[in-house]
Amino acid sequence: MKQFTYRIGDENGMHARPAGKLATYAKRFVSEVSVSANGKQADGKRLLSLMSLGAAKGTALEFTITGEDEEQACRTLLRFCEENLNGGE
Amino acid sequence: MAENNRGRAPLPVGEHCCRGPGGAGSLAPREGDGTMRNITGKQAVYRGTGASGGKVCGTLRFFRRPAAGRGSAPARTVSPAVELSRLRQAMAAAREQIAALHRRALSDIGRQEAEIFEIHAMLLEDEDFGETVAGGIAAGKSAEDAIEAAVQVYTRMLRELDDPYLSARAADIRDIADRLLRILSGEAQEDDASESGSFILVAEDLSPSQTVLLDKSRILGFVTFGGSSNSHTSILARAMGIPALVGVGQVSGEADGQTALLDADAGVLTVCPGQDELEAFRREQARENDAARRLEQSRRALIGRPSVTAGGHRMLIYANIGEGAEVARALADGADGVGLLRSEFLYLSLSDYPGEEVLFDAYRQIVSGMQGKKVVIRTLDIGADKQIPYFDLPREENPALGFRAVRLCLAREPVFKTQLRAILRASAFGNAAVMIPMIVSADEVRRCRRLFDECKAELICQGVDFDARMEFGIMVETPAAAVMSDEISAEVDFFSVGTNDLAQYTLAADRQNPLLTDLCARNTEPVLRLIDQAARAIHGRGGWIGICGEMAADPRLTQRFADMGIDELSVSVPHLLAVREQVLRCR
Numbered sequence: 001m002k003q004f005t006y007r008i009g010d011e012n013g014m015h016a017r018p019a020g021k022l023a024t025y026a027k028r029f030v031s032e033v034s035v036s037a038n039g040k041q042a043d044g045k046r047l048l049s050l051m052s053l054g055a056a057k058g059t060a061l062e063f064t065i066t067g068e069d070e071e072q073a074c075r076t077l078l079r080f081c082e083e084n085l086n087g088g089e
Numbered sequence: 090m091a092e093n094n095r096g097r098a099p100l101p102v103g104e105h106c107c108r109g110p111g112g113a114g115s116l117a118p119r120e121g122d123g124t125m126r127n128i129t130g131k132q133a134v135y136r137g138t139g140a141s142g143g144k145v146c147g148t149l150r151f152f153r154r155p156a157a158g159r160g161s162a163p164a165r166t167v168s169p170a171v172e173l174s175r176l177r178q179a180m181a182a183a184r185e186q187i188a189a190l191h192r193r194a195l196s197d198i199g200r201q202e203a204e205i206f207e208i209h210a211m212l213l214e215d216e217d218f219g220e221t222v223a224g225g226i227a228a229g230k231s232a233e234d235a236i237e238a239a240v241q242v243y244t245r246m247l248r249e250l251d252d253p254y255l256s257a258r259a260a261d262i263r264d265i266a267d268r269l270l271r272i273l274s275g276e277a278q279e280d281d282a283s284e285s286g287s288f289i290l291v292a293e294d295l296s297p298s299q300t301v302l303l304d305k306s307r308i309l310g311f312v313t314f315g316g317s318s319n320s321h322t323s324i325l326a327r328a329m330g331i332p333a334l335v336g337v338g339q340v341s342g343e344a345d346g347q348t349a350l351l352d353a354d355a356g357v358l359t360v361c362p363g364q365d366e367l368e369a370f371r372r373e374q375a376r377e378n379d380a381a382r383r384l385e386q387s388r389r390a391l392i393g394r395p396s397v398t399a400g401g402h403r404m405l406i407y408a409n410i411g412e413g414a415e416v417a418r419a420l421a422d423g424a425d426g427v428g429l430l431r432s433e434f435l436y437l438s439l440s441d442y443p444g445e446e447v448l449f450d451a452y453r454q455i456v457s458g459m460q461g462k463k464v465v466i467r468t469l470d471i472g473a474d475k476q477i478p479y480f481d482l483p484r485e486e487n488p489a490l491g492f493r494a495v496r497l498c499l500a501r502e503p504v505f506k507t508q509l510r511a512i513l514r515a516s517a518f519g520n521a522a523v524m525i526p527m528i529v530s531a532d533e534v535r536r537c538r539r540l541f542d543e544c545k546a547e548l549i550c551q552g553v554d555f556d557a558r559m560e561f562g563i564m565v566e567t568p569a570a571a572v573m574s575d576e577i578s579a580e581v582d583f584f585s586v587g588t589n590d591l592a593q594y595t596l597a598a599d600r601q602n603p604l605l606t607d608l609c610a611r612n613t614e615p616v617l618r619l620i621d622q623a624a625r626a627i628h629g630r631g632g633w634i635g636i637c638g639e640m641a642a643d644p645r646l647t648q649r650f651a652d653m654g655i656d657e658l659s660v661s662v663p664h665l666l667a668v669r670e671q672v673l674r675c676r
Contacts, residue, residue, distance in 0.1 A: 012604050015254050016261075017204065020211045028484075047208075048217045048243060051258065054250035079486050 002065040002074035010087030013056035016047070018084045023047045025080050031067025033077065044077075057087070133344065133360040135337040137312070139353035140323035143332030145289065146370040147309040149360065151345040152292035152299070172232040176222060179232065179272040183213055186268060190302075196661060205261070213265055218243060233273055240266040253317055254604075264296035289351050291340055292322070300325045310351045312358055314339055327606055330643070334358055380674070391669055392423030398651045398675035406669045407463070407659035409637055413451060416458040418662045423669065426463035426520075428585060428659020429637040430455060432508065433471055441479050442504060448511035456519035463520045465585065465635075465659075466512050467564065468505070470494045470526040489593065494527035499536055509544045516556035524562045524585055529569035534580040566590035566638075571619035574626035584627045585659070588638025592616045613640070617649060624653045635659055647671040 008014060014022070026033040026044040033044030037059050042049040044063070055061060061081070065073045191206035212218065218239055225235030244259035287307045294316040295303075311326050316335040326333030332353035340358075350359040350370055359366065397403045407428030408419035419427065435443045435451055456464050471477055472485075472493020485491040498505035512523050525537050541561060548555055565571050566587030574584070592598075595615050598605040620636070627634045635657030640646055642664040650658065651672065660668050 012254065013252060015604075016208050016258050020208055023211065043216075046216050047211050048215045048246075051255055052246050052250070054252050054255060056252055083486055 002070045003063060004074060004078055005060050005062050006078065006081040006085065007060045008055055008057055008085045008087070010085050011057055012087075013059065014050065014053065014061070014085060016051060019050040020047050021084060022077070022080060023050060025076060026073070029065075029067065029069045029073035029076070031065050031070045031073045033073065034064045034066075036062040036064070061085075131343065131361060132363070133341060135312075135334075135340060135358040135360070136356055137334040137337035137358065138317075139332070139356045140316070140335045141311075141326035141331065141333040142354050143310070143330075144350070144352045144354060144370070144373075145310045145332050146348070146350045146362075146367070146374055147287060147289045149291050149312070149340075149344050149347055149349050150288035151340075151342070152290055152295065167229060167231045169226050169229070172226045172230075172235070173223065175273060176226065176232045176235075176269075179269045180213060180219075182272045183265065183268050184210065186272075187213065187265075196663075208258075209261060209265055212261060218262075233270055236266050236269050236273075257317060260294055260296055264299075267296070289349060291344070295322045295325075310334070310353065312337055312340065312351060327610060330645070380670075391666055391673075394423075394669070394673075396425075396669045396672040398672060400651070400676055402651050402654065402675075404651060404655060404672045405635075405657040406665055406672065407465070407635065407637075407657055408665060409659050409661050410455075413455050413458065415662060416455055419665070420459070422662055422665040424462070424662070424665055425657075426465070427455070427459060428463075428465050428635050428657055429524075430464055430466045432466055432469060436469065436471065436477055442507070445507050445511050445514075448508055449514045452511055452515035452521070453518045456515045456521045459519060461520055463522060465522045465524050465562070466515075467524045467526055468495070468508055468512075469498055472497060489590075489599070495525050495533055495537065496527065498525075499533065502540060506540055506544055509541055510548065513541075513544055513548055513555040513559065514553060516559040517554040521556065522560035522562060522583070524564055524583075526564040526587070527566060527590075528563040528577065529567050530573060531576045531580055534563055534577055538580060562632075564590075564637075565620075565623045565634075566594070568595050568619060571623045574623040575629075578623075578626040578630045578632060581627075581632060583632050584623050584634040585657075586620050586623065586634065586636045586638060586640075588616060588620075588636060588640035591619060591638065592640075595619060613646070616640070617646070617653075620650075620655075621653050624655060628654060633657065642668055644668075644671045648675050651675040 010018075022035075023045050035042045035044045035050060035053065037053045037055045040053050042053050044050065044065075053059075053061075063074070063077055065077070067073070187206050187209050191203055191210070194203035194206060221239040221242055222232075222235045225238050226232060230238065240262055243262050247259040247262070248256050250256055287309050289310045289312060290303070290308050291312045293314045295311075295313070300322060305325075308331065310331050311322050311333040313322050313333070313335045314337060316322055323333055323335055332351055334351060334353050334356060337358060340360075344360045347360050348362070348367075350357075350362045350366060352359075362370075395403060396406050405425040406423070407426045408415070408422075408424035409429040409431070410416065410419060410427055411431045412434045416427075430452075432448075432452075435448060439447075452466060470493070471480065472482070472488050472491055480497075482492065482497070492500075498508075509523070512521060515521055523541070525534065528534055538561065545555065545557070560582040562581045562583035562585060563570065563577065564587045565574065565584045566589075568591070570577060571591070578584070592609055592613070596609060596612050598608050624634045633656040634654075635641075636650060636655055637659040641650075641658040642660040644667065647658070647668065658668055658672070
């Protein structure tokens with residue numbers, strides 16, 4: 001099991017487009033991807049589920065990745081967050 | 090255009106407020122009424138947020154969402170197995186419709202608006218939504234009822250989020266559900282929302298599907314009850330460059346069919362405005378109407394007419410096309426040539442690398458189809474964002490800045506040379522030019538030229554014919570290419586500016602991000618200065634420069650391009666005549 005936490009820096013939070021992208025990335029791995037925020041838990045491979053987190057700027061997303069390719073999935077998803085949710089430089 | 094058949098027929102629609110008196114159902118103000126008083130109907134003023142600037146006067150037309158068979162499913166016995174299979178079929182049909190809308194939005198409006206259909210496709214496939222519907226069916230509901238129930242669940246979920254943008258996505262769920270319900274009820278596509286004449290469209294908000302299907306040439310402006318500057322209507326209005334006022338609250342139904350002034354700059358909608366307000370608008374509108382009528386009447390005459398500004402500068406009007414089928418439409422609307430042939434289509438439609446003969450055949454048909462007019466063929470522009478399985482490209486985190494276009498081609502010389510040879514061979518059948526995308530340095534250009542010359546030498550040895558004077562150019566779509574244009578221009582015959590990428594790289598703003606639409610729209614100046622720099626460089630060498638991105642079709646920029654001495658504007662086929670008209674209007 002791999003875990004990391006990412007605080008959203010993007011002004012716009014995790015909207016449909018980044019959520020869709022995240023789901024697309026997560027689906028590439030066999031590992032289960034769970035994302036928690038605001039006391040809710042979402043399936044990282046499902047768009048509506050991710051949108052339901054209502055994750056705005058400043059929200060801490062807690063990723064839990066479990067499965068045979070969890071190493072790589074973790075690296076990729078962390079990279080995804082940095083590139084799509086950090087909002088800054 | 091068929092008359093409205095949705096029950097509440099709106100009044101016949103006036104062209105604009107300046108329609109002459111006496112016509113049947115005239116909406117023009119009655120003469121003789123008090124000057125400062127309102128004229129027909131009750132004057133009412135609504136305030137909202139201007140989501141897209143501009144002023145317009147016209148007839149209000151209320152948009153009515155087609156009933157979509159909602160809640161009208163006939164009572165019948167429901168078998169879960171049957172319902173599930175109906176659902177699956179409807180989903181498959183919806184998938185196709187969404188894909189078609191996506192393509193249409195891409196060609197008619199642009200990437201930003203098109204992107205929403207990618208989200209729709211994902212929402213349609215969403216497991217949570219699918220499972221909720223399937224669960225409803227398993228519990229004995231009809232497919233329709235199960236969809237409706239799932240919509241309620243997820244739209245409520247989204248609306249309850251304390252986030253205006255995410256809440257606005259409830260409209261997308263509704264849109265997808267309506268599509269499924271329409272398919273289940275046996276209806277075809279949704280109706281085109283418009284009837285005849287131009288009008289200001291008034292709606293609660295519009296779904297992406299509705300906006301794509303609207304006949305945009307007739308919409309003068311948008312007014313929405315709700316909505317925000319993130320709503321689809323707003324994004325669309327900005328893409329169309331017409332005024333939009335959002336968040337005005339409920340507009341009284343009495344306003345339907347009435348004349349109104351929409352001033353999105355001031356954030357005001359005036360229904361049944363006063364005489365003096367109308368006068369000012371009338372004068373403005375009359376000028377624009379004349380131009381519109383001129384465009385309409387002289388459409389045919391315009392075709393083939395040299396597009397020369399009043400100052401005597403000639404700008405050729407070329408078409409951007411993506412496949413051979415568009416050649417006929419481009420010619421019919423008087424294209425002077427093809428300024429951008431996106432050559433990816435053959436690669437995208439095959440399961441393995443197309444051979445030289447296949448490519449040659451396709452290019453030859455287009456080149457000869459254009460009857461001696463120039464066809465600028467852009468070499469392969471693919472990368473991690475346009476995946477082609479057999480290219481076996483590594484997945485990239487940031488494909489826009491990645492291993493794509495010429496970078497890929499130079500790394501895979503055999504693939505590149507196959508295409509270059511095919512283009513060279515096609516040049517014997519008309520007036521072709523070759524153009525390399527994503528250039529950042531003169532060195533890249535030299536490497537491409539070397540391969541190009543190798544191909545020529547091979548063809549000469551094989552005794553194969555080609556146009557030895559075929560022009561060789563590059564896309565200016567990176568700030569680097571513009572900055573280095575003095576050096577690069579020594580290596581080429583022409584530049585063609587890809588403004589979409591140039592803007593995105595210059596402003597460091599993802600052009601597919603709807604949240605950055607405003608930023609991109611407000612900051613054209615840095616992009617224009619880079620274009621100017623490139624224009625000076627290439628003109629200094631006796632070459633020519635065209636514009637082939639979305640900016641080429643922006644009428645607000647035509648004068649500026651003329652001033653820079655831009656030689657050619659290449660736009661999608663629907664914009665050809667409008668741009669020609671705009672050039673003729675330039676100083």
